């Protein structure tokens with residue numbers, strides 16, 4: 306049944322045409338970060354992510370799921386969501402207690418952090434993949450494969466001992482299996498459908514230029530800023546006339562707080578060669594009308610508010626970036 310629905314993914318996937326969508330898997334993952342300061346103090350943080358977009362967070366005090374978007378419930382009933390919430394609540398409490406109880410036997414040294422990433426990845430033409438990875442102190446520790454817990458080479462004998470312990474509990478294996486194999490893909494399909502309007506929206510970029518002096522007085526660093534676009538794929542290039550300039554260098558794409566993206570593209574150029582230069586931006590939201598800003602004309606733009614907006618955008622972007630990437634990149 307699920308398999309038959311997968312071709313629909315191509316329609317649901319954010320942005321782009323179907324061919325692009327087919328190549329791009331979409332994943333949903335829950336991330337857990339558990340910090341153990343000493344024998345008595347520990348805390349859990351939890352969040353849910355649809356690819357790079359955070360859709361859920363976990364309120365640890367109340368033990369409840371926070372739905373960050375109107376569509377974050379997907380097509381699950383309140384009843385099913387309450388069952389899941391209860392499962393996570395019991396799990397989080399049990400997790401801390403079990404880890405604390407076994408910490409010394411398993412030679413886990415305070416303070417330590419355990420990170421968990423679990424979820425599924427949907428491909429338009431293959432059966433979904435599911436995953437459950439655990440990291441200890443930022444290194445791979447163990448994972449769930451084919452109904453059992455398998456230590457990672459980096460985990461050494463410590464991970465082997467943990468696996469030996471938890472492999473005895475068949476109930477846990479069955480619950481995890483059901484969650485990542487069945488619940489997750491079903492939830493993601495509902496989520497993609499419910500969030501269709503949001504995930505398939507088209508937001509036009511704004512572009513502006515700036516320059517900074519370089520170490521050599523004869524050279525300038527020209528910067529073309531492109532911000533506020535969605536979806537993520539974008540093409541930005543410095544051009545002379547209609548000619549692409551191969552010296553164009555692209556900075557990283559950073560997230561804005563509203564879920565749109567920011568990108569800058571630079572060109573190192575001799576000060577006397579700036580005539581005729583322009584920055585071109587192509588994006589699905591613009592149709593066939595590229596944004597073209599010519600160097601020299603940009604001064605007419607009102608640059609004052611940008612002086613405030615840009616650092617702010619960057620800061621918020623960086624904060625989001627860190628929040629996401631520091632939490633689980635070591636696991637994957």
Ligand SMILES: *[C@@H]1O[C@H](CO)[C@@H](O)[C@H](O)[C@H]1NC(C)=O
Nearest residue numbers: 341342343344345346347416
């Ligand atoms: C345990 O760690 C917490 C948080 O760092 C700290 O406030 C508390 O005093 C520590 N307790 C002990 C017994 O060391």
Ligand SMILES: *[C@@H]1O[C@H](CO)[C@@H](O)[C@H](O)[C@H]1NC(C)=O
Nearest residue numbers: 449450451452453454455482
């Ligand atoms: C998973 O387990 C089944 C049955 O125990 C076995 O047939 C299959 O080869 C295993 N797959 C992997 C990837 O280990």
Ligand SMILES: *[C@@H]1O[C@H](CO)[C@@H](O)[C@H](O)[C@H]1NC(C)=O
Nearest residue numbers: 310380381382491492494495
């Ligand atoms: C939600 O949508 C998915 C995909 O369309 C479907 O498989 C599932 O049965 C629907 N309902 C629930 C409660 O999961």
